[in-house]
Amino acid sequence: MAYDPNNIFARILRGELPKFAVYEDDLTLAFLDIMPATEGHTLVIPKEQAVTIFDVSPEGAAATIRTTQKVAAAVKKAFASPGLMLAQLNGAEAGQSVPHLHFHILPRFQGLDMKLHGRTVADAKVLAPVAEKIRAAL
């Protein structure tokens, strides 16, 4: 599938849409999911143009996993979550809705059920302190 340079995450990378960033380096960006499935739901993306895991360069894949590991540790610490789930969907048939490679980081608690995708856009007043908490745990 050809990369759409106007997908939502490409626009976030260009600074055309707002984001709650928690971490950024030369190759990757981590920011809050705007429709969190659990508190602390964070996304990690490569800056390189890649739709799925099959399209990213080995360097981009390595950098994205490194950032995912680093940010996941901070999310786990910030929310004291005993479990931590990663998810990464490839293709619309797998449920991918934004055509730019991303890893979901989801803190998990026993007995707290969740849907993989949130349905409601969270208020900025709710998301801002969540991002701050994660940044402080990095």
Ligand code: AMP
């Ligand atoms: P996926 O279905 O794996 O492609 O997940 C895409 C995720 O992007 C969903 O969980 C959405 O809630 C999230 N999302 C969509 N638009 C935005 C946005 N503007 N900022 C942050 N997250 C977003």
